[in-house]
Amino acid sequence: MKTVRYSMMSQYFLRWLLFIDLVCSQFQSRIHVGDFGTSFAPADPIELINTISVSSQIRCAQTCNVNPLCRTFDYDTLSKRCRLFEGEIATGQVNRSAAIPPTSRVSSIAYTQQLYLAYNQTCDQCQVNRYLLCINNTCQCPPHTYWNGHMCLNEGYNGSLCQNDEWCRNDKNLTCSSSHLCGECIH
Template sequence: MAAERRHAQMNSYSDIELFSLATQFQPANYIELLSTSSVSTLVGCGQLCNQNVKCRTFDYDSYSFMCRLFEGAVETGSLVPSGSSTSLVGAVRFQPNLFAAFGQDCVQCTNSRYLICSSSNNNTCQCPENTIWNGVKCKNQGYEDANCSNNQWCRQDVEYRCNNMTIIKTDLPGNDLMWNTTANFSMCCSWCGNHSDCKAFTWISSPGMSFGMCYLKWSRGGGGTINPGYISAYY
């Protein structure tokens, strides 16, 4: 859905972009949820995000005071409708100039919100955990299902999960309800979860592309064959 954008300077270190009301953040993988806490104001939730070097996105509900922090950037997840009209999403804006000290001596990134000092890289300024340098700035690592070009671009600490479904790395031929492109396996999982007739699905990565094919199925059917890039789930 199209997002109405506003900007708020939470403090001198982060520019926060606010999206429209009645939305919440859906990360590419729920391992990206850093914390859930009760905070009295939107500004307070934004400040919590700013204080956590891993935090890139948050959502806040001014009725329940629930503040959720995520390490996933808003462009790697998605904004989805919320059941609450008082919920909205905020995202830290990561401009390239904020990463100018990358690769330089650690003295250049002392107290930096965006880079950390890495002793394993000759005491130089490097990207925080679970992010990677793309030549311009630090961006979130993807997952095995996100068409990563090499292992450095993908997180290696995450297994595939989809509710209480069984995960198999094979195709499930036939029994298709519908199909469409999705950015990753997790979004295919969410799409299946929103359809009561979906009892299984197959996600197929597309090498070199930023999306894959998601096939929802009314039944698991017979067993499929093991194929690189094929991941299926079933009840």
């Protein structure tokens, strides 16, 4: 009888572990870690989400990962400074110069189309998804990003290519011109 009880307890424990693993895997991300001696310069200063002090680069990565707006971060191992940015690494610039401490490095969260399979579905499909937010009862792109038909990309700045106004940073009063470039709306 004790063997049966132990076996049932083991099954419940294993199911619990599998459930925890499933939930945790929903929050996992693939992170590209750059070289030391680099810092990130976003396309616009408005993309800096926060500057905090944390004990390690892993903590900085975790902080970025739980924030759906964060796509890029840099961390200095000496000063413990962690900077979180909205912009994808490709929309800004990775700087390398003698002025940048050799203890600083840029990292970014990798994005693929498969992360957005729940786009436009009901919110129960994206409850534990850092890449999409529940807006008006459907899974939508986070603020300052747009849907390109496959995934959520950062909205563009002055001079960025666009197909419509959604591709341009509207909080900076940018719209898509007839020449398909983001620019300031002139009335």
